[in-house]
Amino acid sequence: MSEASPNDPIRKVCVIGAGTMGAGIAAQVANAGVPVLLLDIVRDPANRNAVAQGALDRLAKAEPAAFMSKRAAKLVEVGNIEDDLPRVAECDWVIEAIVERLDLKHALYEKLEGVRRPGTAVSSNTSTIPLEQLIAGRGEGFARDFLITHFFNPPRYMRLLEVVAGPASDAALVAKVSDFADRALGKTVVRAKDTPGFLANRVGTFWIQQAINAAIDLGLSVEEADAVVGKPMGVPKTGVFGLVDLVGIDLMPHLKASLTATLPEDDAYRAIAIDHPLIMKMIADGYTGRKGKGGFYRLNREAGKRKEAIDLATGEYRAAAKPPSLPGAVFKDLKALVGLPGKLGAYAWAVLAPTLSYAASLVPSASDDIVAIDVAMKLGYNWKSGPFELIDKLGTAAFAERLKAEGKPVPAIVELAAGRPFYRVEAGKRQALGLDGEYHDVARAAGVVLLEDIKLAAKPLLKTASAALWDVGDGVAALEFTGKMNALDAEVMKLIGQAIPLVAEKFKGLVIYNEGSHFSAGANLGLALFAMNIAAWGEIEKLVAGGQQAMKALKYAPFPVVGAPSGMALGGGCEVLLHCDAIQAHAESYIGLVECGVGLVPGWGGNGELLDRWRHNPALPKGPMPAVAKVFETVSTATVSKSAAQAIELGFLRPTDQVTMNRDRLLADAKARVLALAEGYQPPEPPVFRLPGAGGKAALDMAVQGFRARGMATPHDEVVSGALARILTGGDADLIDTVTEDELLAAERREFTSLVRNPATQARIEHMLKTGKPLRN
The missing domain is CATH 3.40.50.720 (NAD(P)-binding Rossmann-like Domain)
Incomplete structure (x- = not known):
């Protein structure tokens, strides 16, 4: 062998x-x-x-x-x-x-x-x-x-x-x-070192146990505890009780048993590892969380799916209470959270102080590197900040002083900090405190390029209220969306217009990229609804026309443009990608033209770009109708890919587009793609479409009517689908031999602005903004 x-x-x-x-x-x-x-x-x-x-x-x-x-x-x-x-x-x-x-x-x-x-x-x-x-x-x-x-x-x-x-x-x-x-x-x-639980589970198990213990000891409800431990601490909105419900309450005794079997006798976890009678009874009765009959929370189907929560004192279920209203300051300042009067502030400190002390005590026994522990908790438990970053938010000196005042030991690494932060920025580099008492640059894996690092040492080349342009090295610029959910508005279009000549003069190409949770949720619907409410139809028409102009500017720029999405790229965000020369997508990219869900049609050229991809797809039969039918099906149902790989299957990405598995390597891979395209780059030729005309529109209308008859489409779905069908087929004329890109864009503008004036569309947009869910009207 x-x-x-x-x-x-x-x-x-x-x-x-x-x-x-x-x-x-x-x-x-x-x-x-x-x-x-x-x-x-x-x-x-x-x-x-x-x-x-x-x-x-x-x-x-x-x-x-x-x-x-x-x-x-x-x-x-x-x-x-x-x-x-x-x-x-x-x-x-x-x-x-x-x-x-x-x-x-x-x-x-x-x-x-x-x-x-x-x-x-x-x-x-x-x-x-x-x-x-x-x-x-x-x-x-x-x-x-x-x-x-x-x-x-x-x-x-x-x-x-x-x-x-x-x-x-x-x-x-x-x-x-x-x-x-x-x-x-x-x-x-x-x-990680070969120690029990390694890093994330070692800290995470302690945190969960301490949060449960403190909630019971201080007499908090599960709703109160989750409100404090959740968003204010940068923990997912489930909080701690919701998290345990999600992963399974029955795992807690197993985690306790496995850790205590190998932990040192003097480990702090042993002192808090309690088998609460309430929790053991819940497990015995099958209340193991979401996978069981319920957990700390449950839906009572006998009471009309009423959400209920368990009373930690009595073990009885009751109607779930509204979480306590916390002052806005606690979501921005951790010191304000632990300083809250009464049991909520006491609870915050009762969770944070032991957990952060425990994490700090693991240096150097479990890790020589504070960064490793912080990364482990951020990626393993979805914390926004790691334990040492949280101590920095409290202040290392204030943290140590309060521990001393309460007669609690101060971890050696906190003593070593001597009032200094664990992290600092020096000469444009993020540095972390080492065991030698000195600061050292936070190293990235070889080949990783992050915009957050570039920002420490540079200023944007251009900036508006919703976007910025950065020099990311090697002759490549990066366009970043910066608004809430990276939504697109006139300020984004303005920056695109400013960026094109600058990039053409000084750079080899452009990457469209950001490091938010999502690439872009699409057009800013809040602004659109405001304009509708005051009947500012001209402003809406300007936004549609301005968006089309910006997309064309990207498409026909004299340099290569590479889109680099991660997370959601919806509506207008998807249209940005469709106008790029190439896409380097993170594997977890969820891409789709979802405008029909809010009673609209894609208005920034997305219809034509998706149609162009499908008419060149060898998997479809030749002729004008197959590609039109495929795009109609995808867009009218607001289909969103569940991965970058599926986005290729749906036509949002070309087969030649590439996928990056590691999110941290996305910018570097996109830059490499720009540089590969830059040599001898020529902008694409404008497409000319052959559309099926009245016959094709009739076929699409019949399909929608069939869905309507089966209860799968609503009355307004039929209206919106009709508008989409007119764009994709060329309307009521016979078979159309040549439709230019500009003619297709004009049809988009016409149908979009008509739908915007429809009260049913306005109701859909308002409902989406209020609930985050589509209205089926």
Whole structure:
């Protein structure tokens, strides 16, 4: 059997253990375009692969989706450990994700040792068993190739990967696995020491337990506790009780048992690890959270789906109360939160002080690097700020003084700070305090370029109220949207107009990119509704025309323009991308023309650009109608891709557009794409369309009428679809041989401005702004 080399690429992966985590890891490897062998035990001798096949079947139906495309799902092959274990010799990385029992892992590793190729990476997804114990009894070669790779659930969406190497682990092999996880799987790799719970779960489990304990001790309701621990602390809006409901209340005793089995006797977690009678009774009665009959919150179906919350004192359910109204200052100033009078402020400090102290106490035992702990909590638990960043918000001196005043120990790293912040910006570089008491630059992974770093050392080339233009190096400029939800308005269009001549004069090309949660939620509907309410129809027409002009300016600029979306790119945000020469999309890009959902049609050229993509798609029959029908179906139903891969299937991205798996590498990849296109760049030729005319419109109208008859379309859907059909088919004329781009844009403006005046459309927009949900009128 030939030996694998650390220099060999990872071409195939084996995942052993088809539970929730193992199956999810297999799906993400497949999302990266890499074949996966998924193995599990034999339960049914008549159907020996039933366990793994059942997991694959569940993955195909999972919500949120585990697979980014149907093509990815085909890359997973199932098998079983008894028959197919020798096939690990085909694989370059074997990931063990079986139950957390050391005896079963040891038995599996003994078998693996005899069938894998030497030099093939073997890793465990454990978060509770030390690496030293895992490799006990194994040979030198196995120990050399072994590491821990701790994924977070769900593996597709959670960006954190904790990597633990042992003293005997081959550094080159660890680097190869880490690089694959980074670039192919999209993970931010954090190196952790071989300590119980590693980093995120070590801090996160303590935080959850402390938050529950303090809420019970101080007599808070679950609604009060979640209001304090949620948004004001930069924690997801679920708060702590909502989070436990989400992940499963029954996991708490398992986490406690696994941690206390390996933690040092003097670890602070042991003092707070309480099995509350209320929680144990909830688990026994099947109230394990969202996956059970309910949890700390539940929907009482017998009472008309009334939302209820449990009373922490009595254990009885009651109608859920409205969360307490907190002063606005607490959402901006953590000091204001812990300074609130009464039990809410006391609770905030009772959670923060022990949790932040505990995190700080893990330096250097669990990590030599404060940055690693902060990154782990931000990516593993979706905190906006890590523990040391939170201490900075409180002030290191004030934090230490209050701990001393209360007779609590001050962690050594906080003493070392001596009133200085853990983070600072010096000479345009973000720096973190090290164990030597000195500041050191926060290092990025090789090849990572972030706009947030560029902003520390530079000022924008251009700026308006809703957008900015930056020099991101190598002769490339970046256009950033900056408004709420990165919505598009006249200020964005103004900056596009200013940017084109500047980029043409001084740069090789342009990237459209930002580091918000979403690329763009589309046009600013609030401004549009305001204009409607005062009947400022001329302003709306100017916005539509100005948007079309800006999109054309991007499309026909004398330099390449590359769109680099991540998150939602909806409506106008999608139209921006459709006018780019190329797109470098983050894998988690959700793209769609959703205007019909608010009673409108795309008005900034999106119809023609999507039509142009589909009429050149070899998968469709030739002729004017197939492409028109495809675009009509996609746009009229406000279809949004669930990934960048699916956006290619829907035509929002071209087959030649590219996907970046790691969000942090998106800007660098987009820059490289601009530079590759810049050599000898020529703007595209304006398209000329051949549309199906009256016959095509009649066919689309009949389809909508059929949906209406089946209750799948509302009366106003029919009106909006009719407007869309007129744009895409050319209206009431016979078969149309030539329709120019400008003529199609004129049709868009005409239909858009007509719909804006319709009260049913205005009702849809108002409802969307109030509720975030479409109105079915």
